[in-house]
Amino acid sequence: MISATRLTVRHRRTTAVDSLDLDLGNGVHALLGPNGAGKSSLLRVLATAAPAVEGELRLLGRDPRRPAERLEIRRRLGYLPQTFGMFRGFTVRECVSYAAWLKDMPNRGAVHAVERAVDRVGLTSRTDAKYRTLSGGMRRRVGIAQALVNDPRLLLLDEPTTGLDPAERDRLHALLRQLGATTTVVLATHLMEDVHACCDSAIILCASRKVFLGSPQALREAGGYAGIVEGDAQAGNPSR
């Protein structure tokens, strides 16, 4: 569902993702790495929100450089960016309906899909509340509902559990485990709790390069996250 070959992402002179090879199918895949390692930059490219400067990328079997195929990818894509803005006077329902409209969903199906997405993030009792009256964690859950509303085949979540209370984190983990059966989910996170609760595999980026890809168990056996990141720094690749 994601196939990248020598994918390179740059911001002016900074290389954020360096010659990445990646093949991911259905399942929940954690994207880990120190601050500045390139996680958000990679997710933006996978979300077709920014182009790669080099390399090949196929998303859901399609080439995001071709406008018609990019449109098809976007219809099947859910993306929660690390920070996102929303019209503060919109209700929860309006925020999620707006996302459905942006994703070109037919009006009739969208009404039910919006209710379902709001329910999946536990905000049904706040459907008519204005976005500006919500807590930080609830706002993040609105963002997750926006990402889910079109039942995406490719779901990209940038630190979705930040600010969620423990019960909501558990609820999201359960939802992601369920979605992973039919969806390719990439979850950028700093929390090993997320990895152990719902992920089938973990990818570690350090200083823009992939330094590990394997199951949570393989990660433990390889010395754990800290061991791998410290080992990479000692090998002369200090993270920015």
Ligand SMILES: Nc1ncnc2c1ncn2[C@@H]1O[C@H](COP(=O)(O)OP(=O)(O)OP(=O)(O)O)[C@@H](O)[C@H]1O
């Ligand atoms: N818009 C930008 N312009 C210039 N440089 C950028 C931009 N966005 C990111 N960078 C740089 O690209 C590199 C990767 O940043 P990125 O935000 O992708 O890392 P990250 O792994 O998501 O970090 P964090 O864990 O802090 O969210 C960093 O060196 C960062 O300073």
